[in-house]
Amino acid sequence: MKKIIKVFFPSVIMLMLIFLWRDGKDILNGIYIAFPIIYIVLGIISSDIKSELLISLILISITFLIPINLMFNMGTCIELVIIYTILSCICYFIKRKIKK
Numbered sequence: 001m002k003k004i005i006k007v008f009f010p011s012v013i014m015l016m017l018i019f020l021w022r023d024g025k026d027i028l029n030g031i032y033i034a035f036p037i038i039y040i041v042l043g044i045i046s047s048d049i050k051s052e053l054l055i056s057l058i059l060i061s062i063t064f065l066i067p068i069n070l071m072f073n074m075g076t077c078i079e080l081v082i083i084y085t086i087l088s089c090i091c092y093f094i095k096r097k098i099k100k
Helices: 003-019 026-045 051-074 078-099
Strands: none
Touching: 003 026, 003 051, 026 051, 026 078, 051 078
């Protein structure tokens, strides 16, 4: 149960933030400030198993791309997702290296 919560928690947080910010221009603050922090936290909390990180990254990327494209018509944010995924992987490997 704890692993399931660890996998789904970042996606749920991101989805809640997107729906909270859907009325204003605060979504830009989320895209460039809050969402990278969520990806960093994801890399840190998923430092036990690579499959958890992979599943979490897929879920959080879907959670990021679909609402942003549908609700805000911002075009693709694939570049941001790639950068944030790399950031999350770097945090994952740093955490594993510190853990050893």
